[in-house]
Amino acid sequence: MKKSLSLLLSFALVFGLFASMASAADTQLTTAEKYKVLVDKGILKGTTTGNDGLGDNLTRAQFATIAIALAGLQAEKPATATFTDVKSSEWWYGAIEAAAKAGLVEGTGAGKFTPRADVTVESVIKIAVTIAKIEPVKDAKVEGASDWAGPYIQAALDKGLIPAGLDYKSNATRGQSIDVVYPVYLGQQEPAKVSVASAKATGVKEVTVALDKAVDTAKATFTLKKGAVSVALNATKWSDDKKTAVLPLKDVKISEGEYTVTLAGLEADAIDKNSGTFTATNEKVEKIEFVTASDEIAYSAKAKVKVKASNQYGEQASYPSSAYSVFTGYTGLGERVTKDDEGYLIIELNTNVNSITQNVSQIPLTIYYNETRVMAAKTFKVGNAPFVTKIELGDVKYDGTKTSLTTAGETAIVPIKLYDQYGNPITKDQVAGSTINFNQFIQPHAANLTATTDDFDNDNYFETKVVLAKKEAKAATYTLSVYAGGTSATASINVGAGKVATKVGFGEFSNVLASGDTSKAYIPIVAYDNEGNQLTKDELVDSVNAARVKVSVSGPVVASNTIIASGPNKGSVEITSVNANTAKSTVFITASIAEIDAQDFKTMNINIQEARQPETLVIDSSSAVKAVLGANSDFKILIQDQYGKKYSNLAGYQVDVTLINTDGTPAITLLGRDSNVAKVGTAVAGAPAISYTNAEGSQFNDGFTFDTTASVYGKVQFKAELIKLATGTAPQTSLKVVTQTIESIDPSKVDLTYSLKDPGALFAAKDSGLLPSGFDAADTSRLAKAVTIEVKDTAGNSVAFPGDLVQTVSSSNGLAVVYDQGTGVTNENDADKFYLLGNKAGTSTVTATVYSAKGEIVSASGTVTVKADAVAVETISAGNGDKQAAANTYNAYDLMDLKVVDNYGIEYKATNIDRYKKLLGVTYTVTNVKGTGSVSLNSGTNQVTINGTVTEFLLTAQAPNGKTTTTLVYN
Structure with missing residues (x-):
């Protein structure tokens, strides 16, 4: 900005002496104050005497200083002075030398500069126009100006830089210029917008x-x-x-x-x-010229001459070769115009005909642009048959927008330009019947780079293809040399550092290897390329790195000595099991690279710990403290080993479960959940303990249910005790006791409050017209929400309450909210519950009547809001994060264990995700397929078909709002 400001200031020096540029700033500051501001800002320099010198004329020395500032030049102080009257000890020496060297100032004759002489207005104009790179108006004459200054003054007038009628031969004072310089300075500050x-x-x-x-x-x-x-x-x-x-x-x-x-x-x-x-304006051809300097042309059936047609922008004109015509005055030469890859026109003609005498005949060539007849003409003497005397290599072209070869199979294309002894182009068809012997070499030698030269069916033009066979660890630049006809040319081929492992190590292993372990453990391997970037798992297991990185496992374990190439544990070493009775032994894992370009070796030692054994019981989920009217309550206790992991092998241990009557004689029974059902049966208070031994720990871990009975009241306590059995002289030992208690309360003795649980906003589903047929009513639609009653005691504790005691439901605004009792057949809408479904946007008071714990019918009401805001995916998630699948056809949502929750809190799983696809809009993509098979996706049915041997692929589910989740599917 400073340079452009200085340039403007030079013009101010010219017309500021005479023109008035009044502004508010002019009247607010004096000339001296303005001068000080400009000096402080570095726009002007002060005098050497400290005096402002505002009434002084500009000297030639002062002007030289201004001139180099305008041109952005630095002062220069050569050992020998250019002018005899400019001494190296004087302050202006460096400025005058720099200005003279740049051609901004000239001497006054006889080797002198006359630094103390005054500068005229016309001299300032000339230098300003020169620095601004404005073309002088040739031979212009301006009244009142010297002849030499006329072209420069006229150029400045034409550009509006100065007013007409100035006294061009007068001298300029410093002070008179400042009043113009200052508003120019203010006006040239960078704009706010x-x-x-x-x-x-x-x-x-x-x-x-x-x-x-x-x-x-x-x-x-x-x-x-x-x-x-x-x-x-x-x-x-x-x-x-x-x-x-x-x-x-x-x-x-x-x-x-x-x-x-x-x-x-x-x-x-x-x-x-x-x-x-x-x-x-439309593109126009402004100039046609012959590129070849020689006035001879080869004796050949396909002789060629190179021509350049330029447009108004100085570019090669983009018109096709058909827009040009060529004329020779001969018949039978078959002259025509083509275009090469660089946009040059190539005149092709047959000079090997009877009418042409070698080394004697002359051919006048005229080429013109058909539309405007812009032309070029040149006469060529027909010489000898063409042979290659010069080769040039064009710009190297890499795949896409890349600037180097980095991945196996990538190709660099190097265009070849051949020229004959007359400087004209040679192409394959011109030397038909003879062969151009190409040789190509790459230095230094690179085993992974190969080069081949041919025309490759490329319209007779030759090129060299350089192919990278395998990615390399280090970036390097190679020299490609191509030889032809006794001449050669070179080009640089860039090979980028591929994602090749040069350093190895181990990731974090937070697990424990314990004696006798039968569950698998995985040791993550990490690797880094030559630039220190960590490789991804996919990069680590590709063919190059799989061959480079060697791993081995030794010690009392069963393990793989290879890196896992697919699945959720990709990039790890698998330890399948640990031998029994090997505590305090050590497992040694090594990872190494032993290549010419990289040497690295790392070792990890893992100490085998004591065999796993049950150590404690922990509460995973608790039961309700109270229940009425026969409500049930689930809970779960887990066995945990000494390393804090869920455990199920009870060999040498047992867990005793007892149900103790603590208050009254309630008919509260204990039920098992999942695989625990058969083990528990229906346990009652006071019955003998249920003992879990050996492999029965997994049943215990599945959990329990308190099953209360209506009209029977009291409290029971569940007690689970982990016991270490006696061995030899060691007695039986109790390790941990965990309890859960539930009370079936007498509603006649306890005051309970009943309220309608807020279902949250409903979507105006029926009015939207987007519900699938058969699933468009409150009793069948997934978008319906259950009428739920919340029950609390006087202390505010939640009380378990049967969900089937709602008797009736009513809606004050049937246009907003409709309701019905579930069918129990479809869409998880239970037959014993009532459901609410939004119809149109609005609000409604929903009232439910309920059989209370005291046998009374009570009502619970609440306001329900229905919104017309479109359904959108709030969360989308995959179940376990990975899924095994062999060759077959699957529903995409099943492969992902997909779960979607919308902005109204409705959860969708399995078929409901597709059933409500008009609302949810979930789509799927398949990427990163590995193996020799294929994976196809039917976007209509959202089914994925796996064909052949597929080791893994990524399956992604995406909502219209961009939310996604991805599952690794592997075999």
Whole structure:
């Protein structure tokens, strides 16, 4: 900014002597005060005497100092002075030397500079125009100005930089300039808001936009329109100062018409002027020229001459070769125009005909653009048959937007340009019947790089293909040398550091290996590439790294000596089991790399602990403290080993479960859950203890249920005791006792309160028309919510209450809320419960009548709200995070154990996820398929079919709002 300010100040020095630029700032500060501000800001320099010198004229020495500041140059102090009257000891020496070297100032004759002489207005104008890179108006004459200054003054007048009629030969004072310099300085401070300063076509498929302020390029966006029609753009290219943007057109060329560029993406209050317009013309060919300097052409059936056609932007014109014509004056030469990959025109003709005499005949070549007849003509002498005398290699092209080869199978394409002895192009068809012998070498030698040269059916143009056979550990640049016809050329081939393991180690292992373990344990392996980046599990187990990273396990265990390549434990070493009676032994795991490019070795030692044994009982979930009317309550106690893990082997131990009558004689029974049902049966208070031994620990861990009986009151205590059995002289020992208590209360002696549990907002499901047929009523729809009664005692404790005692339900606004009793057949809507379903947006008072614990009918009411807000997925989650599956067809939601909860709190599982897909919109994708088989997804039925041998793949479920969950499916 300082440089541009200085440039403006130079113009101020010219017209500030005479023009008036009155502003508020002018009247608020004196000339001296303005001068001080500019000096403090570094825009102007003070005098060496400390005197402002505002009434002094500008000297040539002072002006040299200003000139190099304008041009952004630094002072230079050569050992030998350029001018005899400028001494190295004087303050202006460095400025005058730098200005003279840059051609900004000249001497006054006889080797002198005359530093103390005054500077005229016309001298200042000339230097300002020169620094601003404004083209002088050739031969211009300006009244009152010297002839040499006329072209520069006219250029400044044309640009509006100075007013007409100045006294160009007069001298300029410092003080008279300051009054103009200061408002210019104020006006050139960076604006608070950004504006589009200009927009113009700078190429046939390119628009350049200039802003007056730097912007956040990550946010700023542009749109381009021709009239009212939008023009598609590719990615914007920004200048380093973030003020200039180049907009490449995607599909079309700039054509005649009015264009508008609009800036967006920034905060509205950060933009002042958001658009700019420009008028464009159709592309036109402005110049055609022969590229080859030689005036000879080869004696060949396919002789070629290279030509360049330029458009108004200085680019190679984009018109096809058919837009040009070529004329020779001969018949039978078959002359035609083609275009090469770089956009050059190639004139092709047959000079090997009877009418042509080798080394004698001359062919006048004229090529012109058909529309405007812009042309180029040159006469060529027909020489000898072509042979390769020069080879050039074009820019290396990597896959996509990459700048190096990094992955196995990637290819770099190197275009080859061949030239004959006359500097004209040679292609394969030109040397038909003979062979160009290519040789290509890569240095230094790289075993994983191969190079092949051919035309590869590429329209007769040759190229070298360099293929990376296997990714490499380290980044390197190789030199490709291609030889042809006794000449050669080179190009650089970049090979990036692939994700190749050069360092290994072990991840965190927080488990315990205990003597006699039969459950599997996994030791994670970690690896790092040459740049220190940790490899992903997929990268670690790919073919390259699987061959590089060696692992071994030794010690009293059964284990794999390979890294697991698929499944949830990918990237780990599996220890299948630990030998019995091996406590205090050690397991040794090693991971190593032994390659030419990397050497690393790591060891992990894991001490085997004492065999697992039951140590304690812990409460996993508690029962309700009280119950009425025969309500049930579940609870679960778990056996835990000495390492804090759930355990089930009770060899040498047992768990005794007893049910103790503590108050009255209640008919409260104990039931088992899941696999525990058969073991418990129906246990009653006072019955003998139920003993769990040996492998029965898993049944105990499945849990229990208190089953109370209506009209029978009292309390029972469940007691579970973990016992270590006697061995030898060691007596039986009680290790842990855990209890759970429930009381079946007499409602005639206890006051209870009943309330309608708030179901939360309901969706206006029926009115939406999105419910599936057959599942569109309160008794069948998954979007219905159960009428639930909350019961509490006087102390505020929740009391277990049977869910089937609701007798009736009513809704004060049937347009908002409808209700019905569940069918017990579909959609998990129990037959003994009532359900509410939203119809239209609104509110309704819902009242339920309930048989109370005292046998009375009581009512409980609450306000229910129905909303029309669209159903959206609030949470989406997979069950276990991974799933095994062999070749077959599966429902996607089953493979994932998928669960979806919407914004109304409704949970969907299994078939309901698909049944309500109009509401939920869950879709699926399959990625990262590994193995030799395939995986297909039917988007209509949401079924996944696995064919052949598939080791693993990722199955992702996605909601319309972007929420996703992914499951690793493996075999």
